[in-house]
Amino acid sequence: MDYRSSEAVAGPRAEDVLPSSVNAAVKVVIVGGFGVGKTTMVGSVSEIRPLTTEETMTQAGVGVDDLAGVERKTETTVAMDFGRISLNDQLVLYLFGTPGQERFWFLWDGLFEGALGAVVLIDTRRLEVSFDVVGRLEERAVPFVVAVNAFPEAPAYPIAELRAAMDLPESVPMIDCDARDRGSSRDALLTLVRYLHSLITVTPETP
Numbered sequence: 001m002d003y004r005s006s007e008a009v010a011g012p013r014a015e016d017v018l019p020s021s022v023n024a025a026v027k028v029v030i031v032g033g034f035g036v037g038k039t040t041m042v043g044s045v046s047e048i049r050p051l052t053t054e055e056t057m058t059q060a061g062v063g064v065d066d067l068a069g070v071e072r073k074t075e076t077t078v079a080m081d082f083g084r085i086s087l088n089d090q091l092v093l094y095l096f097g098t099p100g101q102e103r104f105w106f107l108w109d110g111l112f113e114g115a116l117g118a119v120v121l122i123d124t125r126r127l128e129v130s131f132d133v134v135g136r137l138e139e140r141a142v143p144f145v146v147a148v149n150a151f152p153e154a155p156a157y158p159i160a161e162l163r164a165a166m167d168l169p170e171s172v173p174m175i176d177c178d179a180r181d182r183g184s185s186r187d188a189l190l191t192l193v194r195y196l197h198s199l200i201t202v203t204p205e206t207p
Contacts, residue, residue, distance in 0.1 A: 021089040027114050028192060030081075030097045031137070032121035033129025037149045037179035038097040039081050041121065045185035046083025046095065080111055085189065093189060117196050118144040119188050121179060124154045127165060134166060145195050147177035147188040 030038045043050045081097030096111050112118075118137055122130045130146075137144050148162060157165075159174050168174060173195050178184040 022086070022092050024091045025094055026091065026116050026193070027094045027096065028189065029111055029115045029118040029142075030095060030121065031118050031133055031144075032098075033123070033126065033133060036121040036123045036126075036129070037151075038121055041119075041149075041177075041179035041185045041188075042081040042083040042095050042097045044180055044182050045085055045189065047086060048084050051080075051082040085186065087190070087193065093193075095189075112140065112142065115142065117192050118142055119192050120144050120146045121149050121177070122146060122162075122166075123149055123151055124157055124162070125151065127162070130166065134168070143192075143196055143199055145173040145175065145188070145192045147175055147179075147191075150176060150178040150184075 030041055032038050039052055043052070080099070081095070083095040083097075084092055085095065086092045096115070098111055120130060120133060120137070134144075134146075146162075146166070146168065148159070159176075163170075163174055173191050175188060175191055177188045
């Protein structure tokens, strides 16, 4: 009999250990409505095995969770997703994905504590589910960028039209994204980092 599968593993995996060169970490949050791809993004971009809290959807959610447009979805995040990505040898991002259903939004308070900014994922098939999400970020004065997730069957609209529909100011970056693709998800996070940097950069006064 092979007992290898039952052997205890002591400590983290080698690939999960934080490099000794890292001297700074930033916490960011990935938010959005139900079924827009938050768990997918965290999983695709994380350099460590992501922590997820997905549970099978049950009858308890019938009449509570709006499944319009995502009828085939069978699992949902009930607490958070967590991942990590190194931007360079010294800086890492800790990623926290929020639950999308409104009944779990009370968890946002803890997830947003210490976060510098957020990526808002949207689905053009169900743009309305993002309105309240953006509103909550604006109420909290949390800087954010908007990433338009590329679902295969979703209609494509010009960024300018989407910006107008969401009533977003020109200063808020909005980009196309494929949450399934590591490079595309990384670009969305880099867009957020650059945006955060632009908010704290002080332009020297001209003598």
